[in-house]
Structure formats: C-alpha cells, structure tokens
Amino acid sequence: MTEAPTTALEPSELSGPPGGSRSPEEEAQEAAGRSGGVWRLVGRAFIENKMALVGVGLVVLITLFCFVGPLIYHTDQAHSSLNTNQPPGGSHPLGTDYLGFDVLGRLMAGGQSSIEIGLAVALAATTFGVIWGAISGFFGGVVDAVMMRVVDIVLAIPAIFLFIFLASVFQPTLLMLIIVISSLSWLGPARLVRGETLSLRTREYVQAVRVMGGKSRRVVLRHIIPNAVGTIVVNATFQIADAILLLATLSFLGFGLPPPAPTWGGMLSNGTNYLFDGYWWQVYPAGIMIVLTVVAFNFIGDSLRDSLEVRLQKR
Amino acid sequence: MIGYLVRRVIQAIVVVIGVTIIAFVLQSLVATGPGLAHAIIGPRATPAQIKTFVGEYGLSQPLPVQYAHFLWQLLHGNLGYSYKENQTVDAIIAHALPKDVVLVGTALVLSILIAVPVGLLQAVRRNRATDYVATGISFLLYSMPSYWLGILLIAVFAVGAHVLPAEAPQGATITQILADPAGLVLPILSLTLVNLALFSRYMRSAAIETLVQDCIRTAAAKGVPRRRVLTRHLLRNSLIPVTTMVGLSVPGIITAGLVIENVFNFPGLGLTFFNAAVTFDYPVELGITVLVGMATVIGNLLADVGYALLDPRVRYD
Numbered sequence: 001m002t003e004a005p006t007t008a009l010e011p012s013e014l015s016g017p018p019g020g021s022r023s024p025e026e027e028a029q030e031a032a033g034r035s036g037g038v039w040r041l042v043g044r045a046f047i048e049n050k051m052a053l054v055g056v057g058l059v060v061l062i063t064l065f066c067f068v069g070p071l072i073y074h075t076d077q078a079h080s081s082l083n084t085n086q087p088p089g090g091s092h093p094l095g096t097d098y099l100g101f102d103v104l105g106r107l108m109a110g111g112q113s114s115i116e117i118g119l120a121v122a123l124a125a126t127t128f129g130v131i132w133g134a135i136s137g138f139f140g141g142v143v144d145a146v147m148m149r150v151v152d153i154v155l156a157i158p159a160i161f162l163f164i165f166l167a168s169v170f171q172p173t174l175l176m177l178i179i180v181i182s183s184l185s186w187l188g189p190a191r192l193v194r195g196e197t198l199s200l201r202t203r204e205y206v207q208a209v210r211v212m213g214g215k216s217r218r219v220v221l222r223h224i225i226p227n228a229v230g231t232i233v234v235n236a237t238f239q240i241a242d243a244i245l246l247l248a249t250l251s252f253l254g255f256g257l258p259p260p261a262p263t264w265g266g267m268l269s270n271g272t273n274y275l276f277d278g279y280w281w282q283v284y285p286a287g288i289m290i291v292l293t294v295v296a297f298n299f300i301g302d303s304l305r306d307s308l309e310v311r312l313q314k315r
Numbered sequence: 316m317i318g319y320l321v322r323r324v325i326q327a328i329v330v331v332i333g334v335t336i337i338a339f340v341l342q343s344l345v346a347t348g349p350g351l352a353h354a355i356i357g358p359r360a361t362p363a364q365i366k367t368f369v370g371e372y373g374l375s376q377p378l379p380v381q382y383a384h385f386l387w388q389l390l391h392g393n394l395g396y397s398y399k400e401n402q403t404v405d406a407i408i409a410h411a412l413p414k415d416v417v418l419v420g421t422a423l424v425l426s427i428l429i430a431v432p433v434g435l436l437q438a439v440r441r442n443r444a445t446d447y448v449a450t451g452i453s454f455l456l457y458s459m460p461s462y463w464l465g466i467l468l469i470a471v472f473a474v475g476a477h478v479l480p481a482e483a484p485q486g487a488t489i490t491q492i493l494a495d496p497a498g499l500v501l502p503i504l505s506l507t508l509v510n511l512a513l514f515s516r517y518m519r520s521a522a523i524e525t526l527v528q529d530c531i532r533t534a535a536a537k538g539v540p541r542r543r544v545l546t547r548h549l550l551r552n553s554l555i556p557v558t559t560m561v562g563l564s565v566p567g568i569i570t571a572g573l574v575i576e577n578v579f580n581f582p583g584l585g586l587t588f589f590n591a592a593v594t595f596d597y598p599v600e601l602g603i604t605v606l607v608g609m610a611t612v613i614g615n616l617l618a619d620v621g622y623a624l625l626d627p628r629v630r631y632d
Contacts, residue, residue: 157608265460
C-alpha cells in the first residue's frame with residue numbers, strides 16, 4: 001500500500017524515518033489508518049453515497065445546460081420583441097416572457113450569473129472567513145475576543161437588512177452583488193474554523209511544530225487550515241446554495257441585477273406578476289431550476305459531511 | 316455560573332453597541348447632502364426648505380455628535396423621527412410589531428410543535444421510509460426560495476382552488492387583522508413551512524445524538540418502557556439543543572418574515588422596513604435594524620443561558 005503525497009492528518013515533517021523495529025503489518029496498518037488510506041475511505045464513502053452522485057450529476061447537468069446550452073440553442077437575450085407572453089410550442093419550447101424573451105434561452109443565460117455568483121461568493125467568503133477564524137482561534141485572548149465580537153456584530157444584523165440598506169443606494173452589478181453577499185457570508189466559516197482551531201491548536205503535533213520553532217504563520221497555514229479542510233469544504237458547498245437562494249430573494253425584492261440582465265430570480269419574480277393570467281411557463285421553470293441547483297449543492301454538502309464522518313470515526 | 320452570566324451580558328452589550336455603530340455609519344454614508352433632502356422633501360425644494368430640513372434632523376453636525384445624540388436618545392427608548400410619516404419611529408414600530416407577534420409568533424410556535432415530534436420520529440425510525448419522506452420534504456422546503464413557496468401556495472389555494480385569499484388582512488390595527496382569520500392562513504402556513512424545514516433537520520440530528528447517549532441505554536436496560544424512554548429521556552434531552560436552535564435562528568426567522576410579509580403584503584415590521592428602504596426613510600430603516608439586531612443578541616444570550624441552565628452537564632468557570 002502506497003502513501004498518497006498529501007498527508008492531512010499528520011504533518012510530514014514529523015513522521016521521520018520509519019522505525020526499524022516495527023513489523024511490516026504494523027506499518028501497513030498505520031499507512032491505511034491515516035493520510036492516503038483515510039482520504040481514500042472518504043472518497044469511497046462519497047462515491048458510494050447515492051445522494052452525492054445525484055448531487056454531482058445534477059450540478060454537471062445544470063452547468064452544461066447553462067454554459068454549453070446557449071452554444072447549441074441560440075436565442076437573443078439582449079433585445080426584447082413584441083412576441084410577448086407566448087405559450088410554449090413551435091420555435092419557443094418554453095414560451096416567451098413579458099418582454100418577448102425566449103424562456104428556455106433565458107433560463108440558460110440566467111443560470112450563468114446564478115452559478116457564477118454562487119461560486120465566487122463561496123470562494124471569497126470561505127477564504128476570508130477561514131483566515132479570520134484561524135487567526136482568531138490560534139492567537140486566542142484579546143485578539144480572539146475582538147475578532148469574534150466583530151463577527152457577532154455583523155451576524156446580529158440579518159443579511160437581508162444590510163443588503164436592502166446597501167442596495168437602496170448602489171445600483172447592483174455582478175461584482176457588487178458578489179462583494180456584498182460575500183461580505184455577509186464569511187461569518188459562518190469564520191466561526192466554524194475558529195472552533196476547529198481551538199481544538200486543533202492543543203494537539204500534540206501542533207505543539208511539536210511550535211516547540212521546534214515553527215512560526216505562527218506556518219502553523220496556521222500548513223497545519224491548522226489543512227486539518228480543518230473537511231469542515232471548510234462542506235461549509236463552502238452550503239455557501240454556494242445559500243448564495244443562490246439569497247440572490248433569488250434579492251431579485252424578488254427588486255435588488256437583483258437590473259434588467260435586461262437575465263437571472264433566475266428576476267425571471268421568477270417577473271413571472272409571478274402573471275400568475276393570475278395562468279402563464280405557468282413564466283413561474284415554474286425558473287423556480288424549478290433554482291430549487292434543483294440548491295438541492296444539488298445541498299446534497300453534495302450533506303454527503304461530503306457524511307463521508308468525512310467516516311474519516312472521523314477511523315481516527 | 317454568575318461569572319459566566321456577567322461575561323455574556325457584557326459581551327451582548329458590546330455587540331449591541333457595535334450594531335448601532337455599523338447601522339448608523341451605513342445610514343450616514345448613504346444619507347448625506349442635498350441629494351437626501353431632495354429625495355425626501357421633493358426635487359423642487361428651495362435652499363431655505365433644505366436648510367430647515369437639515370437643521371431639524373441635525374444632519375449638519377459632525378458624525379460623532381450625531382451618533383452620540385442617537386445613542387443618547389436610544390437609551391431613553393427614542394428611535395428618532397420618520398422623514399416621511401410625520402410620526403416617531405417608536406410609534407411606527409409599536410404599530411407594526413403586534414402584527415408580527417401574530418404572524419411570526421404563531422408560525423414559530425406551530426413549527427416547533429410540528430418539528431419536535433417529527434424530528435423525534437425520524438430519529439427513532441432512522442433510515443426508514445418515514446425518515447426518508449420527512450427528510451425529503453424538509454430538504455425541498457429548505458432549498459426553495461421562501462417567496463416562491465408563498466407564491467406556490469397562492470397559486471394552489473387562491474388562484475387554483477379559490478378557497479383562501481391571496482392577500483393578508485390589510486387592517487391598520489391588530490383587531491382588524493385578527494378579524495380576517497382566513498387571510499392569515501396562507502402567510503402563517505408559508506412561514507411555518509419555512510421554519511419547519513430548518514427546525515426538523517436540527518431536531519432530527521439532536522435526537523439522533525441523544526439516542527446513543529448512556530442515559531437512554533441505561534433506561535432501556537433497566538427495563539423502562541419504550542414510550543417512557545422516548546418521552547422522559549429522549550424528548551427532554553433533545554429539547555436542550557432546540558432552545559439553542561430557536562435562540563440562534565432569530566435572524567433567520569425575521570428574514571423569512573420580511574420576505575413572506577412582502578409576498579402577502581402583510582403590514583408588519585418587515586414590510587415597514589422594506590417600504591422605508593424604498594422611500595429613503597432612513598430613521599425608520601435605522602430604528603428597525605437596531606431593534607432587529609437587539610432581538611438577535613438577546614436571542615443568542617437566552618439560548619446560551621438557557622443551555623447552561625437546562626443542561627446540568629454544562630459547567631462554566
């Protein structure tokens with residue numbers, strides 16, 4: 001059994017040359033019990049999890065639909081036409097909306113911004129939150145108290161209130177939405193990683209690195225964050241789902257990307273104006289796409305967490 | 316324990332002050348200059364009128380002075396004066412808040428009453444059909460934008476079946492709201508479902524964690540009847556994390572309330588906040604934000620203290 005190069009459970013600096021007195025069985029057991037072997041277990045548990053497969057499959061399909069779909073199915077999503085509120089059929093498989101845009105083509109284009117914003121927010125918020133939480137937990141004391149009070153303060157104001165506050169003044173753009181949603185989403189990862197750091201920093205190997213003269217920066221970046229990576233990845237997956245939901249809600253409240261930019265949330269909230277006219281194709285497709293995407297990312301997050309529990313049990 | 320309480324209360328006060336600073340600075344950043352005056356008193360306001368407006372609201376003073384004034388007034392329970400409504404912010408909030416107690420409070424109580432038994436049942440019948448169905452439903456509800464859930468309910472019960480009104484009662488007072496119970500059904504139902512999705516998942520995992528604890532095994536081993544194990548041991552122990560959950564989900568509940576109030580045009584605090592934001596009525600916006608921040612902090616505080624009181628295993632030095 002070969003060891004995988006990435007060892008997350010034990011720092012490679014400490015593992016030293018294998019002792020000659022140990023039997024081969026013992027070594028093999030050890031190798032399987034940590035690092036590569038354990039991550040392989042996590043990977044296997046993830047693949048065997050049906051929820052995970054459904055989640056990944058859905059994400060792949062939705063991504064293909066949104067990014068490759070427009071290459072095959074050409075529609076004009078920039079110029080409105082007089083061909084408004086057409087029911088599905090003929091050249092418009094899902095009909096047209098109140099401005100004459102083809103609904104199917106708009107679903108594809110709208111998904112792009114949703115997915116882009118979701119991924120960007122998860123990346124930005126997680127990166128910032130992880131660094132914040134790790135520093136706070138690692139240094140403890142006054143630093144921790146101050147940094148965590150900042151988190152508490154921002155957390156005390158519901159994101160939607162802050163967002164409405166900001167959006168009532170700034171015209172939303174793609175970048176602004178990403179920055180604002182991220183600046184309200186890093187609190188979760190910061191708290192989680194702080195908690196992990198508090199328990200990790202008392203571990204023997206972390207203390208060993210410090211005794212050997214390892215700088216704080218090295219301990220945090222090379223040992224604490226890699227060991228919290230499971231928690232971080234699970235949380236990042238949920239962040240994508242939450243960002244897509246928040247985005248849709250903001251569109252409904254009128255603070256999404258301004259028209260004519262296509263977004264699922266925008267399609268849905270415009271479509272609901274025609275609910276009483278029975279234009280179902282303007283209400284259901286966009287809603288179903290949002291739910292499917294969010295369910296898919298939540299599935300992945302849930303199954304990742306379950307598979308990581310396998311790792312924890314083995315430890 | 317006393318030391319812990321004192322520490323937590325001091326922390327909470329610090330956080331509340333932080334909330335007022337953030338909300339105040341944000342408001343001041345956006346609400347400045349003659350642009351604001353024009354937005355509030357009209358595009359054709361004369362310089363003299365603008366001067367009066369700026370003077371009346373103390374907008375020409377330096378920011379720290381304005382903040383100190385705001386904080387001083389806040390300590391006296393005074394949240395300011397609306398730009399638009401010719402009313403104090405206190406009066407506006409006092410007018411809207413009871414309606415929220417009806418909407419948000421009822422939905423909260425209902426969702427807890429449903430989530431607790433459902434979560435327990437799921438934990439006991441883990442990985443069986445009942446569990447899968449309940450998990451599936453809560454997953455679906457959780458993944459749905461809350462406003463779309465409201466709209467779907469309108470589509471089914473108001474547009475399709477014509478059994479319930481699509482709009483919440485529009486009365487100005489709480490008695491007028493309560494006089495039209497049919498209109499309350501859909502908003503309360505939507506909000507209950509949104510909260511339920513959150514709570515039942517939490518309750519399920521709390522109960523699963525409790526199930527493997529020694530006290531349950533001991534009770535079962537010494538021959539306590541199954542029903543009694545479930546009600547006396549499992550239920551009680553699982554309720555401890557639920558108090559935390561309810562305390563911590565205050566911001567989530569308020570957010571969901573804001574969205575649902577918009578969907579059904581329910582004249583509560585959320586809709587008041589939203590309308591204030593759209594009409595640049597910053598004192599109302601600021602007042603409600605500070606109030607919501609305080610509610611969140613108090614919720615968190617009660618959750619922590621409740622946890623410490625209910626669970627004798629938790630000890631703080």
